[in-house]
Amino acid sequence: MSWFQSLFSNDIAIDLGTATTLIAIKGRGIVSREPSVVAVQRDAQGQRRVLAVGKDAKEMIGRTPIGIEAIRPMKDGKIADFEITEAMLRYFIVRAHSTRTLMRPRVIICVPCNTTDVEKRAVRESAESTSAREVFLIEEPMAAAIGAHLPITEPAGNMIVVIGGGTTEIAVISLGGIVHKDSLAVGGDRMDQAIVDHLRRKYNLLIGERTAEQIKIKIGNCLKSPPPSSMEVKGRDVVAGVPRTVVVTSHEIREALTEPLQQIVRAVRGLLERTPPEISADIVDKGLVLAGGGALLTGIDQMLRDETNLPVLIAEDPVGAVVTGAAMALDDPALLRLVAVR
Ligand SMILES: Nc1ncnc2c1ncn2[C@@H]1O[C@H](COP(=O)(O)OP(=O)(O)OP(=O)(O)O)[C@@H](O)[C@H]1O
Ligand SMILES: [Mg+2]
Structure with missing residues (x-):
């Protein structure tokens, strides 16, 4: 029966990250890799309705009109907004799983290694509420090590x-x-914040976290002698209150990230x-x-x-290593017994 069940059950691995949520399904590899962002709208009763999830919601950060909010439900590796996290997980899982589900899946979720018991229970419960048959937890560095093929x-x-x-x-x-x-x-969020702070201090320029992340990805570095490169950055002048453009260099961004x-x-x-x-x-x-x-x-x-x-x-796929390792553990009963959080 369990062999038969495993044929149909599409077991799922989930890396619920502060920045990215990834889902891998047995036999299919990584099926979803999206920013952990949800855009919601409040109705007249104050109820939150989900407008967009993932990439589309991330585009909205810092650009939402009154009544709409782009929420990052995970903060510092922890669930900061349970309701939204659950909605986000359900959206990704349903989309990834489509109609191929014949049985309730087994689910493995990656958690940071300083997660408290209360938080672990909360993560378990939110996975169970999305119809999981059995839920396992694995610590993020353990999953990453497996995913990076360390022995x-x-x-x-x-x-x-x-x-x-x-x-x-x-x-x-x-x-x-x-x-x-x-x-x-x-982590990366702190680096983005350091860039925001730098531009404010040095140029009196206010930028959003999305812009800071783009700067980091484009010219951010920690090289001893970074090749001279620069980037135009648009933001709002703190003093004059109007939009302004400045040119920042790879050298000063390296300093800012120190x-x-x-x-x-x-x-x-x-x-x-x-x-x-x-x-x-x-x-x-x-x-x-x-x-x-x-x-x-x-x-x-x-x-x-x-x-x-x-x-x-x-690691070969640094962002995917965690969910890949979790999926590998779910697929190997002896390994799972060894590495799953009890
Ligand atoms: N090319 C790049 N250069 C620098 N930073 C990058 C690059 N690509 C992505 N990042 C950063 O990596 C971070 C996201 O990494 P990842 O998806 O592994 O985090 P996460 O698993 O969601 O977070 P956590 O494990 O802390 O909950 C972001 O801060 C992002 O800006
Ligand atoms: Mg992570």
Whole structure:
């Protein structure tokens, strides 16, 4: 029966991220990769009605008229708005699953490693409310390590650093378990905020978080000597109150990103200091692997190489590694027993 059931049940893996929500389905790989944003409209009774989810909703951030709101229901790696998170999950799952569902799916959800028991229960319940048969939780760095094909079940240390939108999660993994971990509320969102602050301070220019993210992706970097590149940025002059354009350089954006990047470096170093010597020896050989969207920041691998003297690799699909690893765990009963959060 269980073999028969598995033929039809399209098990689902979900990475509910601060910036991106991904869904993978057994046998089909990643089927949805969308910003974690929901646009809602309030009706006369104050009820919220969902207008758009994902990419379309993200376009609306900072541009909504009165009565419409573009909400990011996840903040700092946690669910900040349960109702909207649930609506978002239901939308993505229903769309991904379409009419192929014959049985209620098994679901695995990735959670940050500092999630409290209360939060875990809430995540479980919101998945159950979308008709899951069985719900498993897996910690984000564990899922990323599996997705990046690290040999996590071997008696050897593996180090993974997942730089997401809201959090950076670092873990040392051996024999299928987490030996040491750390989670800090610093990720891509903080980098965007640092860029907003910089433009305000230096040019009296107010920009939105969307613009800041575009600057980061286009000319953001942590290179020692960034190649000279620049970008026109439009915003509102704080003093004159009118729209204005300034030109920012890759060099000054690198400066602006120093603080959040240093926090990540300090956390990585801190974890290395706490790592038992045998495992440290493994990591000297194998190095550390970067995942999460933050791993795409230009030069971040080189910066960590310089700061730790270790080999640093970037996972093949840094943003997809977490959900891919979760799907792999769901597909392998022995692995799932080992890595699922109890
Ligand atoms: N090319 C790039 N350069 C720099 N940053 C990038 C790039 N592409 C994406 N990012 C950043 O990566 C972050 C999103 O990463 P990811 O999707 O892994 O986060 P998340 O899983 O949703 O967040 P969390 O795990 O913290 O809840 C965003 O801050 C985004 O701006
Ligand atoms: Mg993530």
